[in-house]
Amino acid sequence: QYGFNLVMSHPHAVNEIALSLNNKNPRMKALVLELLAAVCLVRGGHEIILAAFDNFKEVCKEKHRFERLMEYFRNEDSSIDFMVACMQFINIVVHSVEDMNFRVHLQYEFTKLGLEEFLQVWGGGGS
Numbered sequence: 001q002y003g004f005n006l007v008m009s010h011p012h013a014v015n016e017i018a019l020s021l022n023n024k025n026p027r028m029k030a031l032v033l034e035l036l037a038a039v040c041l042v043r044g045g046h047e048i049i050l051a052a053f054d055n056f057k058e059v060c061k062e063k064h065r066f067e068r069l070m071e072y073f074r075n076e077d078s079s080i081d082f083m084v085a086c087m088q089f090i091n092i093v094v095h096s097v098e099d100m101n102f103r104v105h106l107q108y109e110f111t112k113l114g115l116e117e118f119l120q121v122w123g124g125g126g127s
Helices: 002-009 013-019 026-041 045-059 067-075 080-095 100-112 115-122
Strands: none
Touching: 002 013, 013 026, 013 045, 026 045, 026 080, 045 067, 045 080, 067 080, 067 115, 080 100, 100 115
């Protein structure tokens, strides 16, 4: 709890944690996503996570927020731990928002990045 409070109170800590997704180790990426999901669930955490991914977008020169995350998700299909952590993270980011319009906006962000098509193919529902 103490460590978590320290992370939440440090202005750049969550940004640095999010940037550590740029790692070759899928287990490390899964742990990062689990931590970010936990941050997302505390009061004020959702805004911190979105700001961290805005920072990630800027630092990593992404066109769209969550672009690299979705790239990893599509390409790390040999790591079930990472795939599950990624899906849980996406669900928490999208569904922990009260405002329905904002929830739809977040769903659309992931749809634009190909989440639905990937899940259909991955889940065996592809043509």
